[in-house]
Every structure is written in structure tokens, then in C-alpha cells.
Amino acid sequence: MVASSLSWLIGGAQGSGVDTSANVFARACGVGGLQVFGKREYYSNIKGEHSYFQVRVSDGVVRSHVDRVELLATFDDETAVRHTRSVVPNGGIIYDPTLIKTKIANVPTLETPVILGLEEYLRSKGLEPTLENLLIDAKNSGVHLYPLPYNELLHVIGKEIHEESASILQRMVNVMAVAASFALLEYDFETLTKAIRLTFRAKPKVVDMNIHASRKVYEYFTTQMYNKSFPFKLQTIKTDEQRILVLGSQAVGLGKLISGCRFQTYYPITPASDESEYLEGHEVFDMKPPALTSQVMENPQVEEVAYLNSKGSVVVVQTEDEIAAITMAIGASLAGARAATSTSGPGFSLMAEGTGWAGINEVPVVITLYQRAGPSTGLPTRHEQGDLRFAMHAGHGEFPRILLASGDVEECFYDTVRAFNYAERYQLPVIHIIDKSMANSNMTVPVWDTKKVKIDRGLLIGGEEIQKMVASEGLFRRFKFIENGISPRVKLGTKGGMFWNTGDEHDEYGHITEDPTNRIMMMEKRMKKLETADGEIPLSEKVNFFGPAEADATILSWGSTKGAILDAMDILKEEGYRINFLQVRLIHPLPSEYLGYVLSSAKKKIHIEMNYSAQFAGIVREKTGIAMDNFIVKYNGRPMSSEEIYYSVKKVLAHPEEKRVVLTHGA
Amino acid sequence: MALKLTDYKTTVHNDWCPGCGDFGILNALLMTLAEMQLEPHGVAIFSGIGCSGKTPHFAGTYGIHTLHGRVLPFALGAKLANPNLEVIALGGDGDGLGIGAGHFVNAGRRNVDIAYIIFDNGVYGLTKGQASPTLQLGLKPKSLPKPNINEAINPIALALASGYTFIARSYAYDVKHQKETIKKAIEHRGMAFIDILQPCPTYNDINTKEWYGGDDRKDQATGKPMPRIYKLEETGYDPVIKDPENVDELRAKITDVIVRSQEWGDRIPIGVFYQNGHVPTYDDRLMGRITDYRKIPPAMQVFWDENGYPTTDLTKLFEEIRVL
Numbered sequence: 006m007v008a009s010s011l012s013w014l015i016g017g018a019q020g021s022g023v024d025t026s027a028n029v030f031a032r033a034c035g036v037g038g039l040q041v042f043g044k045r046e047y048y049s050n051i052k053g054e055h056s057y058f059q060v061r062v063s064d065g066v067v068r069s070h071v072d073r074v075e076l077l078a079t080f081d082d083e084t085a086v087r088h089t090r091s092v093v094p095n096g097g098i099i100y101d102p103t104l105i106k107t108k109i110a111n112v113p114t115l116e117t118p119v120i121l122g123l124e125e126y127l128r129s130k131g132l133e134p135t136l137e138n139l140l141i142d143a144k145n146s147g148v149h150l151y152p153l154p155y156n157e158l159l160h161v162i163g164k165e166i167h168e169e170s171a172s173i174l175q176r177m178v179n180v181m182a183v184a185a186s187f188a189l190l191e192y193d194f195e196t197l198t199k200a201i202r203l204t205f206r207a208k209p210k211v212v213d214m215n216i217h218a219s220r221k222v223y224e225y226f227t228t229q230m231y232n233k234s235f236p237f238k239l240q241t242i243k244t245d246e247q248r249i250l251v252l253g254s255q256a257v258g259l260g261k262l263i264s265g266c267r268f269q270t271y272y273p274i275t276p277a278s279d280e281s282e283y284l285e286g287h288e289v290f291d292m293k294p295p296a297l298t299s300q301v302m303e304n305p306q307v308e309e310v311a312y313l314n315s316k317g318s319v320v321v322v323q324t325e326d327e328i329a330a331i332t333m334a335i336g337a338s339l340a341g342a343r344a345a346t347s348t349s350g351p352g353f354s355l356m357a358e359g360t361g362w363a364g365i366n367e368v369p370v371v372i373t374l375y376q377r378a379g380p381s382t383g384l385p386t387r388h389e390q391g392d393l394r395f396a397m398h399a400g401h402g403e404f405p406r407i408l409l410a411s412g413d414v415e416e417c418f419y420d421t422v423r424a425f426n427y428a429e430r431y432q433l434p435v436i437h438i439i440d441k442s443m444a445n446s447n448m449t450v451p452v453w454d455t456k457k458v459k460i461d462r463g464l465l466i467g468g469e470e471i472q473k474m475v476a477s478e479g480l481f482r483r484f485k486f487i488e489n490g491i492s493p494r495v496k497l498g499t500k501g502g503m504f505w506n507t508g509d510e511h512d513e514y515g516h517i518t519e520d521p522t523n524r525i526m527m528m529e530k531r532m533k534k535l536e537t538a539d540g541e542i543p544l545s546e547k548v549n550f551f552g553p554a555e556a557d558a559t560i561l562s563w564g565s566t567k568g569a570i571l572d573a574m575d576i577l578k579e580e581g582y583r584i585n586f587l588q589v590r591l592i593h594p595l596p597s598e599y600l601g602y603v604l605s606s607a608k609k610k611i612h613i614e615m616n617y618s619a620q621f622a623g624i625v626r627e628k629t630g631i632a633m634d635n636f637i638v639k640y641n642g643r644p645m646s647s648e649e650i651y652y653s654v655k656k657v658l659a660h661p662e663e664k665r666v667v668l669t670h671g672a
Numbered sequence: 673m674a675l676k677l678t679d680y681k682t683t684v685h686n687d688w689c690p691g692c693g694d695f696g697i698l699n700a701l702l703m704t705l706a707e708m709q710l711e712p713h714g715v716a717i718f719s720g721i722g723c724s725g726k727t728p729h730f731a732g733t734y735g736i737h738t739l740h741g742r743v744l745p746f747a748l749g750a751k752l753a754n755p756n757l758e759v760i761a762l763g764g765d766g767d768g769l770g771i772g773a774g775h776f777v778n779a780g781r782r783n784v785d786i787a788y789i790i791f792d793n794g795v796y797g798l799t800k801g802q803a804s805p806t807l808q809l810g811l812k813p814k815s816l817p818k819p820n821i822n823e824a825i826n827p828i829a830l831a832l833a834s835g836y837t838f839i840a841r842s843y844a845y846d847v848k849h850q851k852e853t854i855k856k857a858i859e860h861r862g863m864a865f866i867d868i869l870q871p872c873p874t875y876n877d878i879n880t881k882e883w884y885g886g887d888d889r890k891d892q893a894t895g896k897p898m899p900r901i902y903k904l905e906e907t908g909y910d911p912v913i914k915d916p917e918n919v920d921e922l923r924a925k926i927t928d929v930i931v932r933s934q935e936w937g938d939r940i941p942i943g944v945f946y947q948n949g950h951v952p953t954y955d956d957r958l959m960g961r962i963t964d965y966r967k968i969p970p971a972m973q974v975f976w977d978e979n980g981y982p983t984t985d986l987t988k989l990f991e992e993i994r995v996l
Contacts, residue, residue, distance in 0.1 A: 035995030203995075248996040259989060263982045265975035268753050289962055291985035292975070317984055318962040320752055320970050325778035329745035332738065336718075336749025339736060340757060341971035344749070362739050422982070452990050460976035496971055497734045497750055498757050500713045505729055507737035508721070516684050516729050517737075 009064055011190070011237055014074045014091070015182060016057030016084030018114075019050055025204065026078075026179035027058030028447075030186065033200035034062045035250045035449045037193060037241030042568065044070040044644065045445040046672070049275070049385040054114050055083050057672070064242055068413065068448070068568030069647045072670050075237055076189065078182040080155060082107040082136050083114060086123065087672055089139050094147030097235050098140065099185045102152035105137040151231045153185050158225060162218050177218045184219035188226035189235040194219075196241055247452040253443035254279035256414045257373055260421025261345060262290060262319065263455050266371070268337035268344040269321045270330040275385050276444040277347040277375040285321040292317045327352035331359035331372065338363075338370050339506070341465070341496030343425050345371040349441075350379045350392050357399040360434050364404025366506040366515075367484065367494070367531065369428035369435075369463075373421075376440040378642045387642030388442040390564050390615035396436045397593050397624070403528070405535045407435045408593035412549065412567030414448045420590065422458040423546060430463035430541075431534045432494060438592070440615075442644040443565045464493040471495055471502045482513035486526055490533030539594040547596045550603070552578075552585030558658060559607035560586040561600075561633060563621055565644065566613050572647035573654060584654070592621070597628040604631045611657055613637045615645060636665045643671025677706045684729045693844030693870030693881075694723055697791055698730055700842075700850035701760070705733070708855060710758055718747035720763030720772065722798050724791035727762055741772030744779045744788065751786050754971035755955050758858065762789040766796045769805040769825045779863060780834025784954040787857040787864040790827060791844075793872040794879055801875030808936070814877045828933035828945055831865045832926065838864035839911075839929065839946040843901055844871065845881060849942060856944060862953050869901075869942070884940070904932065904943030911943075916950035 013030060017023045024045065031041045041062045048054035059074070061067050074091040077084075082104040092098055109115070109123050124134040132138035144150050158181070159174045168174055180201065187197050198216050205211040226232060251259075258280045261269065271281035292315055320337075324330045330346045337344040348356065353374050363370050374396055378389035396408055407427045411420040417439060428435040466474075474493070475481055483504035485492040495502035505515030510527060512518045549567075552574060560570055567588050577584055587603055589595070604610055604625070612622040612633035617640045622633045635657040639645050645668055653666045680702040688694050705715060715733035719725040721740035728735025738746040747761035768776050768790045779788070794807040801815030805825045812819040831839045838860040842853045850868065857864035871881045882888070886897040904911070909928070915921055929946045958965045977983050 032995055038996065244996065246996060247994070249990055249993045250995045251993050255993065259986060262989070263984050263986060265973070265982065265984065267970035267973050267975075268749070270749070287989060289964075291988060293977075293983040293985050316964055316968075317973055317975060318964060318968070318970075320958060320962070320965070322749075322752065324745065325774050328742060329775055329778070332742045332745040333749035333752075336736075336746040336751075337753035337970060338749075339716075339746075340750040340753035342753040342969075342973075343975075344753065344970075358739055359742070449995060452994070453986075455982055455984075455986060458982065459980040460982055461980065462976075496754070497716045497736075498714060498754055498971075500711075503713055503732065503734055505735040505737065507729070508739055509737070515735075516682075517726070 010067065011062050011075050011239060012059065012071050012073055013062065013076045013078065013186060014057055014059045014088055015078040015179070016055060016088060017079070017081050017179065018052065018083070019047060019054050019056045020052035021081070022176065022179035023056050023058055026183050027060055029180055029200050029204050030183045031060050031250055031447060032203055033183075033187065033192070033197045034060070034239070035248060036199050036203070037196040037239070038244045039064060039239065039242060040067050040449045041250065041447070042067045042069060043447040044442070046643065047386050055087060057084065057088070062239065067572070069572045070644070072646045072648045076186055078186045080178040080182050083112045086112055086115065086136055086139060087119065089143050091672070092143060092148050095149070095236050097149040097151055097189055098143065099151045099153050099182055100140065101155050103154070103156065105135070105140060107136040109134040109136070109139070149234050151185065151189065151226070153181065153222065155181060158221055162221055166214060166217055168214065177215055180215045181218050181222050184222040185226055188223045189232050190237060190239040191232050192239045193241050194223055248449045249452055250447055250449050251414055252279070252447045253414045253417050253439065253445065255283055256417040257347070257421055257439070258283040258287070260418040262287070263458065264422045264425040265343045265460055266345050266425060267317070267319050268334065268342040269319060270324050270333045270346045271321070271348065272324050272327045272330050272352055274349045274352045276377060276441045277349045277352070277373065279444065280347050280373065281321055281323070284319055288321060289316055289318045327355035328359060331356040331370070332362070334370050335359060335363050335368050338368050339497050343429070345373060347373040347375065349375045349377050350395070351382065353392065353396070353399065360406070361400035361402060361404055362508050363434045364400065364406060364531070365508060365510070367432040369432055371424045371428050372434060372436045374436050374438045375444050376438065378640070384642040386441070388440055388615065388644045389640060389642060390440055391617070391620070391640070393438065393592065393616070393620045394624070396438050403532070405431070405433050405531055406593065407431065407433060407538060407591070408438055409435060410438045410563045410590050410592050411443070412564060412588050412590065414443060414446060415450050415453070416590070417443060418453055419458060426461040427538065427542070429465060430461050430491075431538045432463065432491060433534060438564070440565050464491055466493045466495055468500055471499055475501045480514065483515050484511065484513045484527065484530070486513065486530055489537040490530045491537065535594045539596070542591060544596065544599060547589070547591035548599065549588040549590065550585065551588070553583055554585070556583045556585040556608070558584050558609040558611055558654070559603065560584060560611045560613055560654070561589070561604065561622070561625065562586070562613040563589045563592060564615070566615060569645045569647040569650050570613060573650035576651055577654065582658070589621070592624070595624065595628050600625060601629040601631060604629065609658070609661070610634045611637065611654060613645070613650065615639050634661065635663065637668065638665065639668035641669055641671055646670060675706060675709055675712070677703060680705050680712055680732045682730055682732050686730055688723055688726070689874045691873040692723070693793065693872065694727070694791060696844040696847055697789070697850065697868055697870060698727055700847045701789070701854060702731060703847070704851045704854040704858070707851065708858065714756070715758045715760065716750055718743050718750070718759065718761045720767035722764040722767055722796065724762060724764045725767070741767050741770070742775065743767065744772065744775040747786055748779065748782065748784050751784055752954065752970070754969050755785070755966060756969070759786040760789070760858070761786055762791065764804070765790055765792040765794065765806040765827070766804040769827060769830070773805070776830070777834045780831065780836045782954045783835065783837055783862045783951050785861050785863070787854065787866070789854070789866045789868060791870045792827065792867050793870045793876055795872050795875045797872050797875055811878055813875055815875050826933050827867045829930055832929050832933070832946060836865045837862035837948045837951045838944070840865070840944040841867045841869065841942045843869045843884065843942050846942070849903070853944065860947060861949060862951060869940070900938060900940045901942055902939060904941045904945065909943070911945055911947050913948040913950060916948065
């Protein structure tokens, strides 16, 4: 049978090439016209701890991971020990036969509860707790076992390619595991070689070695006729669509470049740093031939630049801490650059004061917040949506901010542009809130259409406009009282546009004042911008609505649960359930009227969120007065799978009295 | 038409205490800008929090009054986004060497071409006279309940260790000396630091104008006060590194800076301690990676066309991750 969908998992010690092998696998699928969704799990560790990459591949759109594993590719004992029990009957396990004598208790990086659990399981079946018995047990339940004698094959390969270094040869075991997988799946070998070429393009020798080794593994598995017993197959598909295989962190980076972000600051933190490193690695890039705009014409300083601007560049600064990261980005924004910083919860905690300064001084700045499991250091490499309320309220006092939450890798790209547009149009900090799961997930998507977005710099005015304004109104008032709250602003250095900023309350010029009447007017001016934004931002940018208008149940959620919910909904629909799904992207200002409209007419309201206290449901209740009926939450650090959502939604539909379902799956 | 001193002033009411050393620094700073004929709109003055933090409001340039301790990252962000701006950062000793000490040290590593002035009075004035990081151990200005329990930071030595390429000290009541020093700092290519000794007439009743002036130690022969402050330049001291390859010169001058920076009490040096114009600035370093950086710095790039569509071309970047 040709699988319409396959769940493949590869694991190994950190530093042993798990990521690379998963990349080769996903690329090979992508190059063959298939679509993939990949999920990466890893410890806060450099070398030695277990990491794994799960890739779901399909001939159609795939947006999430599943709990089940259909093909497990291993080259160490720990991966086999940890994941064997996730493999479905009829699935397969590729393993190194020289490692099967390993005692479960002797895998040093296994947590005690995992060891005890497996030991108890095997002993309950009368088996000694070894990897071998675990595999035998799997075989008894219908799992196919495929021993791959890595060292024997490497010995032969070494001779054939005249490579004597065992350590160099050893580096290929990860790609051999991939090749073995494709051999079982009877996937086109040439497509695999293309993926190997793409992955190691800078290293021709590595390409040749890996292709040679892969061929050897294909031959070996075919000679053993392993492929005959394995029921899952993958076939390449022809399609005219142009696709990329992209990580969430890359999507944000690419989004920043197209947005015109030209200044990025960061302090190293998982999982946010990948994006800044991507930007620094691509700090100089092409620009389309410059066209003179009216804005450019008005500012001779800029005009000269426009002609030179055949290359663009972004300055990425690694700062001494996150306080410097946010304040340096604000400084750059004052000078006129589109500026951003990226961080995770602990770093964002340090940015609270700077964010408030940007708020009171109405400075556009974008903060990309990659949530991870907190509090404090929490689970630094694991997933959670626990920072929503913090992002909404961080900073003392009251000031306007916009909170924009993307739901998948593609939204990360387009929403980044919107984040900058909102920041400049409404002159405030925008927190683009995403998470570890999205940052480290990759997906095949159609190449993005950069014509889908526009640049809106709001009331950023140039030299000539400011001269006119000053001539008619006198000294420039940066914080001029204007009905909708938005006053014109200039870049530092603009002639005639001198203004002052201060963290103190200020008058229209930006000078300190403690006058009570001015205070009221300034508070109202600033807060008014949220109403203006709420009125101007189209609904299509605020929410996504999926499923039928009339439904038996409505799911409410935000962020990266999107993919798993949609995949679960597909199955539920086939089973006859009528369910719709409201995904909220603009968290603040919340489109509460629309939410109220949808939720008040919903027959049953199911809330899904990756944290303990269902933070967003609380916010919705605060703003709309509507309480959700059932809550599906998860806080074990691992993202929700579509299966978990499928089962838990069915559960609350069948048992409405189950108010709160806590999901627990994930290794 | 030549710019006058009044072109650099605002009409904002100044609420510093009468006799505050800050007035001397403000005057010297504005006079320097006028003498250098810098266009006011080309100058951005950044400040931290405290009495000194209010300075930008009295200057007719762009004025950015930031957060406590954070003046340097704000200022560096603006300068890196538009290196054509003349950026001056200033703040108190508590601001720069207490809460902002991490930024003080790390700014030295980058050698961005800005000037940073610390108004150094040994106390936290605006919060009513607590001990600041530059107050000497055991001193008890009048508002302290007990003598200071901490050692003082040596700002000159710290600046040297951190990599500042221009390090000077001046005195708030010597406007001429400040003007010369600030001018040198602005003209210096790289990160310049000036520690300005600034008596706080309200809270620091130890390091007063009279104390710096030596009123308490009169020459027995003449009856005249013997000032504690002396000028390095009048002793033949040469702060300038001439040959950065010459290890002996470098070592000797660094030693001189450290020795002089330790002087306090009866003899307090002011003037330029150290100047090394041979260290690549941050924008030199950026130019090594982004060759158009100075021509099209971040703040000056145009990335949209006349219809508002983005003009950044991602074709090559998409190509790297293309599968189909």
C-alpha cells in the first residue's frame, strides 16, 4: 500500500547528526513532491543527551505531528529504547544489531521514571529489561524489525572509497539510517541523492561519501528483502507548485528581511537565537531595482540612498543582555530604522522596562517572543504557551501595545510584516508571540508571495513635510494631540524636527511635565491608539475561522495548536462531527465583539491551549463575559499532537462533565 | 549664518539646585556644540535617569532622556542605525557605574564612535543623597545614616580595562577645560569617555567646590588655597598612543593611566588620560562585512516601491531552502 501519510522518527545523542538526517529525509520527501511537517525535540545540553526529530510526510497538506510512529530509524541504543513502544503494529524499526544486549537500566541518559516504567512493562511480560527483549516484545505485537549492521557496512564502504578514518566513516550512520528508511519505503533513490546534494552542497566530498553509503544500504536492504515485509511505501509525485522547506525561525527571519527590518538585536537564548543567527548569516541581500517614491523625493538625504540601494543589509547586534537588546532596538528605531529584537521568556522578563519606555514615547519596535516552558529557566528547550498574560501586561503602568500570535510557519512570515506595519502605524511596541514548537518545526509550503504584503510606515514624515508643518504651526510637537492618537513622527537627524523623549510623562514636545490635565490628555491620546488599531485592522488579520458556520461545537485557540487542531478536525469531519474553529491572532486589542458574536451562538465551546491555566480563555472571559465550556490543556513541555486533540475533543463531546482534560503525551 | 549659543538652548525651566555642578557641564556642552558649529538637528543627546538625565531637555538638539542605567544601549542603537548622527550620551555615576555598569563595560568592547559623559558627584541626588559607586569607602556625606561601606569604583581604570579608546576627566566648574575635553571626545573616532567631577551642593558635603579648590589647605607661605585638582597636560603627560605596534609604548602608557587614575585626595588629575585612535571602530568592523554600511545605514534604506510593495528580493534566500 502507498501511505497517504507516514510518521517517521529518527533519534540519537545530541551532536550525532539527528537534525541533519531529518533534514535529508524531509528534503528528499519535499523534492519528490511530498509534503512534510517536522518536529524537533531536544534537551538543554550540547552533546550526549537524547534528541529526536519526527517527520510526518503526506501526499497532501500536513500541519502537525502525531503520537504514533510508523517507521523508527535508530543508530544508537537509547533511541530504540525510548521510542520502540510508540511504533504501531505493522510499523518498522531500523536498529543496530550490535547494541541489542543493552540493559535498559544501563542507558545513562534515561530518566529514572522512564527506566522504571520500561522495566515494569517488560517484567510484567516475564522478560528481562533489555533492548533485545523490548524489540522482541514489539515484534510480538506485529512490528517489523530491520537490523542494519552499520559497522560491517562501514568497513566495506571505507575500503571502497579509500577512507580509513573510522571517525569520518562513523559520521555517516545518520544518513545510512535515512537511506535504510527509504529502502524500506521503496522510495526513488535518485530523489534521495538530490536531497543529499542539497543538504551538503558546500562539501562535495561529503556528498559523494554519503551517496555511496546510501547506495550500499539500499542494496543491502533489498538483498535482505526487508522491503518486501514493510507495508508502508512512499512515491514521488509530480507537481508544478514551487515549494520551500522552512523552519519557523527562518520564516520569521525571512519575514523580517521583507518587512525592511534593518536592525536586529538579541542576547543568546533558546529557542530565539536561531532567527538572529539566520539574519546575521544573511546580513547582505539583494534589493529589486529601487523606485523613487514620493517619500523619497521629499527627503533628499534618502533620495541619494535610493539610487545606491541595489543591496540591502541588516545590522545584527549581539548585546550584553536583553535590557540592552530592547533599548538598542528602540534607539535604532528612533533613528528611523525598522528595528526588532527576538527573545524568549527569561529575556522578555528583562525587557519589561524598555517596552514601557517605548510605550510612553510611542516608539515602534517589534519584539519576537519565542515562548518556551517557564517559569524561570523552566524547560528551556521545550514548548509551552505560558507567556500570554505576561506579554499582555509586562511593564509597569498602562501603555498601549499590540500582541500578534501566529499559528504556523507560514503565518510567522506574513505576520512579521504586519507586526512592523502595526508598530509604525500605531507607534507602539508590537509583541509577535510565537513559540518553541513553531520555531523548531519545519514544513513544506508554497514559495511565499511577497506581493501579498505591503509596507506601511504610518506617519513617518520627511524633511519637506516637517518644514511645512513647522512653518504653519511653530516648533514641532512630536506628541501633538490628535483625535485618533497618532501624531506625525520623524527620524532623528531630520532638519526642523527636533523633539524630546523621556520616560517621564511629557507634554506635546516631549518635555517633562507633571501637570494633571496634560496627564489625562496624554494617557487618553496613547490609549486611543488601541481603539484606532482595533477599528482599522481588518478582521482577516485578527482571526482565522475554519469549518462550517453552523456546528455542534466551536473550538477556541491561538498559536501553534492550529495545525494539530486542523488535522484533528479533518478526521472528525470524516466521522461526521460538525466542528468549527476560531483561531485568534490579534490577542490585544482583542476583537472582542466578533468573539462575542461567534462564541455566544456556539452550541458548545471547547478551549484548547498549551498551558496550565488556560490563560487566553481567561482573557476572553474578561473581555466578552463568555466562559468556555470545556478546557483541553497541556503543560508537559511537548506540543499537542493531532491525535491527542482528536481523542480529547471526542471525549469532551461525549462527556460534557469533563470540564478539564490534561494532555500528557510526548517524549 | 553662524550658529549662536542660543540656538542650542531651550526655554525649559531648569530645576537643578542652585549652585549645582550640572549647570557648569550643561554650559560647557552647549558652548562646545556652538563652537564646533554642529547643526542642532544633527546632534542627538541621550541621557539616563537622575538630575543629569534632565540635561537633554535644556538642549536645543534632539534629546532622548532614557531609562536608569540604559543610556548607552539606547545611544548605540541610534548611532549604529545612522552613523551620520552626532550622538552624545550622558548620565550620572550611579546610572553609568551602578545600575548601568554592564553596559559601561560592554560599550568599551565595541568602540562605537560616540562620546559618553558621566556627571560624577558621588551620590544619588534625585533620590536624596544615597552613596553612589564613586563615593570613597568610609565617607559619610550628610544624608547617609552610616558611613559608606563599599569601596569606590575607579571609572578611569574601568574604562581602560573595558576598551574605551579615549578616556578623560574634567571638572564641572572649569568650563574652559570641559569645552576642550568634550571637543576632543567628540572629535575622537571611537568610544570616548569623560568623567566630570561634579560637586552636589545639596547632598555631597564632602567633595565640595571648596574641597576640590583646596580651601581647607592653604599654603602657609602665601595663605592661598592649594587646589586638589591639577591638569595632566600641565605636567607633560602624553596620553596619545602613537604606534599601536609598539608594545613598550602601549605598556608604559597603560601603566601611566592606571597610576594616575589611583590619585585621589590631595592631588586629583584632570585632562586626557588615554587616547588610542588606532583601534577599529564598530562601524569599521561592520564595513568589513557590509561594504555599503556607511552609504546606506539601517535608518536610510528604502525597502518599498511607490505602491508600497516590498523591494527586498528574497529569491536567493528562497533558493537555499527550495525543494521544488
